[in-house]
Amino acid sequence: MKRLGILLSGRGSNFEAIADSVAAGRIHAAIAVVISNRPEARGLESAAQRGLNAVLLPSKGLDREIYDRSVVAELRRNRVDLVCLAGYMRLLSAWFVREYPSRILNIHPSLLPGFPGLDAQHQALEYGVKVSGCTVHFVDEYLDAGPIIAQAVVPVLDSDNADTLSARILEQEHRIYTEAINIVLAGNYRIEGRRVLPAGR
């Protein structure tokens, strides 16, 4: 059984979706640890309520690589195979990324490479796109930049504000994060340049 490590900073709605998928047998893995860098993260409380191993490692005031060493130590202690970022509001150091090569995933609420960074849904509305969506990608040390595993599309409606658009995208986030985790856990893919393709082709 593969072991997942979840990193979060906030409510952790994608963590909840992953935990639901694990509980329902849609993901054949265990959640070994849930780590928050913020004491107030609601996702941390919800992990504890689910009886999961919920760990607070406050990042405030710490140098990136010093902090990342404590996170990786915690992941190693829990023998984590795959790291899933779920609203984790920090860039990872290159050192962290090298410790888990092609074993760190993130989800972002836009069709990357469009609208990286904060408030992606607001950015999309301001730009005036007619479609948006979400992206699961491998994490490197750059912002929302690694090879893409899955994307899903939603329409942007004329009546949308950032809340309604975010809610529509979030439904798809929950669906494709589970799909992407299963692709990576199964290991039957290859990365060609930046393209993530089935291993068998």
Added chain:
Amino acid sequence: MKRLGILLSGRGSNFEAIADSVAAGRIHAAIAVVISNRPEARGLESAAQRGLNAVLLPSKGLDREIYDRSVVAELRRNRVDLVCLAGYMRLLSAWFVREYPSRILNIHPSLLPGFPGLDAQHQALEYGVKVSGCTVHFVDEYLDAGPIIAQAVVPVLDSDNADTLSARILEQEHRIYTEAINIVLAGNYRIEGRRVLPAGR
């Protein structure tokens, strides 16, 4: 009856689609003139074969604004209401854009703001996106940058190369360019910031 002016530089497949829509009554407008900046453009020949007013205005070696003045003179002579770029490989000068405010459209084979500029389909494949598409937008003096009227999405398949992806996108280009022209000709839209919204809301 509104009058369209088409600008092209190559085979003009989007011009063909617009001409087919006009002929079939899906666009209630006339094609007043088809202008090419390149003598070898196949679209020019095809316009002539359709009995349309096909005009060659070679741009080679000419300063942008001097050239644009000759194009605008030709559009004015033909009393053009709406200018449609169809594979027109030149940026318009700010002067040209001001002469036809919100009356110049372009189509681009990507989901803008992703992959502007040349070889958008190749860029998308290299980036490794799982979905792509096309965008009809108002033209300003910047590259593939004005407010978006319509977008359509296509999947990027694992087996795709630039040709197969381009063909899949092209089908959608032909469909949404007609839709966007009808929205603009009907005039029942407003532009709020960068968002193109129905006039009535």
